[in-house]
Amino acid sequence: MKFQDLKTPVERIRLMEELSKKFLSRAAKNDEEGLFPFENMKELKESGYTSLTVPKRYGGKEISLSEFLHLQEKIAEGDGSTALSIGWHMGIIKSLGEKNNWEEAVFKKLCEDVKKGALMNNCATEPQTGSPTRGGKPVTSARKEEDSWIINGRKSFTTMAPVLDYFNVSATIEESGEIGNFLIPGNSTGLEIEETWDSIAMRGTGSHDLLIKDVRVKEEALVELFQTGKKGAAGWLLHIPACYLGIAQAAQDYAITFAKDYSPNSIKGAIIDLPNVQQKIGEMEFELMRARYFLYSVADKWDEANDETRSGMQPELGAVKLAVTNAAITVVDLAMRVAGARSLSVKNPLQRYYRDVRAGLHNPPMDDMTIQALAKNAIK
Numbered sequence: 001m002k003f004q005d006l007k008t009p010v011e012r013i014r015l016m017e018e019l020s021k022k023f024l025s026r027a028a029k030n031d032e033e034g035l036f037p038f039e040n041m042k043e044l045k046e047s048g049y050t051s052l053t054v055p056k057r058y059g060g061k062e063i064s065l066s067e068f069l070h071l072q073e074k075i076a077e078g079d080g081s082t083a084l085s086i087g088w089h090m091g092i093i094k095s096l097g098e099k100n101n102w103e104e105a106v107f108k109k110l111c112e113d114v115k116k117g118a119l120m121n122n123c124a125t126e127p128q129t130g131s132p133t134r135g136g137k138p139v140t141s142a143r144k145e146e147d148s149w150i151i152n153g154r155k156s157f158t159t160m161a162p163v164l165d166y167f168n169v170s171a172t173i174e175e176s177g178e179i180g181n182f183l184i185p186g187n188s189t190g191l192e193i194e195e196t197w198d199s200i201a202m203r204g205t206g207s208h209d210l211l212i213k214d215v216r217v218k219e220e221a222l223v224e225l226f227q228t229g230k231k232g233a234a235g236w237l238l239h240i241p242a243c244y245l246g247i248a249q250a251a252q253d254y255a256i257t258f259a260k261d262y263s264p265n266s267i268k269g270a271i272i273d274l275p276n277v278q279q280k281i282g283e284m285e286f287e288l289m290r291a292r293y294f295l296y297s298v299a300d301k302w303d304e305a306n307d308e309t310r311s312g313m314q315p316e317l318g319a320v321k322l323a324v325t326n327a328a329i330t331v332v333d334l335a336m337r338v339a340g341a342r343s344l345s346v347k348n349p350l351q352r353y354y355r356d357v358r359a360g361l362h363n364p365p366m367d368d369m370t371i372q373a374l375a376k377n378a379i380k
């Protein structure tokens with residue numbers, strides 16, 4: 001069954017539920033062994049999921065932001081690493097379709113390739129810049145040589161590096177000092193993946209270093225010029241909180257199942273009936289409900305807004321990310337308190353959720369920047 005054959009969002013979410021169960025069955029092994037989830041990616045491609053955000057004008061489904069986030073949340077219930085990884089690809093394609101600011105022929109070709117299963121991601125972070133959202137200038141350089149660009153540098157945190165067909169690399173142009181994104185095909189000579197990803201969180205994202213040594217690309221590979229740290233409101237980045245919300249939901253589901261089963265001999269029945277356990281389950285439910293309403297009300301607003309309204313949404317998009325990610329951390333903490341010391345066993349999925357959910361703090365935008373943006377907005 002393919003997503004493209006399904007007519008309604010409800011049918012598509014059901015198909016994702018089926019895939020997500022398979023992802024969950026593989027998550028522990030991938031996490032323990034630090035493996036990239038190749039099988040999950042293959043299934044997402046074969047199901048047609050990876051092209052769902054391609055614009056209609058290029059033969060895609062162009063699903064709404066809200067539907068995209070629901071599907072991402074479902075993936076994350078099975079495996080956070082898979083969700084975060086594919087979320088970048090899906091979101092970038094969605095955003096490019098909305099902004100429509102690339103040379104048409106280049107974006108059209110990319111969309112054609114995506115419909116055949118190609119995957120892409122932005123490679124912005126470098127060891128020297130830290131988070132590019134803070135305005136650091138890429139040390140990665142681009143030099144013009146006749147009708148080509150020669151690119152040199154190192155990118156860190158290149159999520160999905162093992163399977164990317166396109167690396168969208170930010171670089172400083174030597175001649176002008178301008179900053180641009182260069183779309184580099186994955187099979188280019190001079191590209192190398194250094195397997196540096198040793199994080200304890202999101203171990204399956206394959207976020208290795210990308211080495212770029214004298215990579216020659218065509219003139220049209222320069223797809224976009226921009227000012228670092230000033231990319232404007234980006235609804236697609238809500239795939240990040242959606243991912244952590246999915247992980248939190250998985251933690252609550254696990255905690256409830258555990259509490260229904262666990263029956264120490266100090267009580268009659270299971271711990272699910274105890275007031276102290278129900279208190280935590282209720283608190284989890286409250287956090288999830290509040291997070292979900294915030295996430296989807298802002299996503300719906302984005303879907304309905306025109307470009308002008310969207311351009312003013314950066315503070316609330318940041319607020320959603322801050323609120324939902326921190327709520328997810330709280331939910332996982334509460335779930336672990338329900339399960340007790342067993343939650344710290346390597347065999348227990350809660351310890352994976354605990355590590356994975358922390359990564360959200362270090363995905364953009366960072367909390368302190370959001371609070372500053374909200375302050376500026378309020379003062380204005």
Ligand SMILES: Cc1cc2nc3c(=O)[nH]c(=O)nc-3n(C[C@H](O)[C@H](O)[C@H](O)COP(=O)(O)OP(=O)(O)OC[C@H]3O[C@@H](n4cnc5c(N)ncnc54)[C@H](O)[C@@H]3O)c2cc1C
Pocket residue numbers: 084088121122123124125129130131132134156157158159201202205207359362363364366
């Ligand atoms: C799982 C995961 C996947 C990722 N995938 C990708 C990807 O696909 N592509 C990509 O490009 N990146 C990716 N990233 C990188 C991410 O976007 C950040 O660039 C990265 O996590 C570094 O952020 P940081 O805040 O730790 O780093 P830094 O910016 O180095 O910050 C470290 C600390 O220094 C402080 N700090 C640094 N600079 C400033 C400043 N100017 N003002 C105030 N405080 C400052 C901050 O408070 C922070 O606590 C990923 C990260 C993770 C965790």
